[in-house]
Amino acid sequence: MFEFLFKKKRSEKLFFHTDVHAHFLPGIDDGAKNPDSSQYLLESLMDLGVENFVATPHITHETFPNNYNTISGAFNRLKDHLKDSSLNPNIHFSAEYRLDELFEAHREAGELIPFPKNYLLIENSFIQPFMGIRDTVFQLQLDGFKPILAHPERYPYYHSDKTFYDDMHAQGCLYQVNLLSFSGLYGPEVKQVAYQLLKKGYVDFIGTDTHHRHHIEALKKFMQTSDYRKLEKSAKNILNNTLFE
Ligand SMILES: [Fe+2]
Structure with missing residues (x-):
């Protein structure tokens, strides 16, 4: 009985207190639409134990051509609201x-x-790979950045590539996997x-990659779930909690 209580208690909080991927800045991408939604997402994640956040709105040439001004503007609107x-x-x-090309x-x-x-969070399109990704990662490293590829597990065209994941990681590109990929939310292949x-x-x-309340x-x-508790034990060495130290 006590073991049961202990397990229930542990699963109320996430096993990391820094979220490195979330879309809660208001009105600038496909995440929170307004400051009220932002507050709901932040409050919910804080209830789950998150204390530090890196806001990671999309910057894409075609759909969300954000820049420093749009992002800092949304950040300031959120701060005012809070x-x-x-x-x-x-x-x-x-x-x-x-x-x-915007990147x-x-x-x-x-x-x-x-x-x-x-660190710098980069992503590919889900439809097709960016052919120059290796050169870009190398260039970013020369410029002094530490590139992190967002959710590498979610790009279907890499699933059957026998060398991509090993090569990129050996090149020093870090990987940020979505927590919900382990749950099967994005399908069995992504989970695998x-x-x-x-x-x-x-x-x-x-990262939680939180966009909305469904996440x-x-x-x-x-x-x-027991899968979550197993993950908690095997993902002890992630760098999340070192980011603000
Ligand atoms: Fe994202």
Whole structure:
């Protein structure tokens, strides 16, 4: 009985207190639509034990051509809104950079917005790979950044690639896997690849990639499972909690 109580208690909080991937800045991408939604997402994640956040709104050439001004503007709107609440989260703003021509323009102009410690979250399109990804990662490293590939498990075209995951990681590209990939939310194949990456020791960061309340509900549900408790034990070496240290 006591063991049961202990397990229930543990699963009420996430096993990391820094979330490195979430879309809660209001009105600038496909995440929170307004400051009230932002507050709901932040409050919910804080209830689950998150204390530090890196806001990672999309920057994509085609759909969300954000830049420093739009992101810092949304951040300031959120901060203003939270003044009327009791919430006081530690938020650092950065971005989730789609590798495309806008990314190249920001990089060349020296306008990239990194995480603390100069990490930089990059992503591919889900439809097709960015062919120059290896060169781009190399260039970012030369520029002093530590690139993190967002949810590598979610790109179907890499699933059958026998060398991509090993090669990129050997090149020093870090991986951020979505917590909900382990739950099967994105399908069985994504789940399988997430566990393969975990087994290889390639899960450097875990992110919630929260966009809306459905993700919060899915997180709470997953946290009640034995799969979650096993993951908690095997993902002890992730870097999340070192980001703000
Ligand atoms: Fe994302």
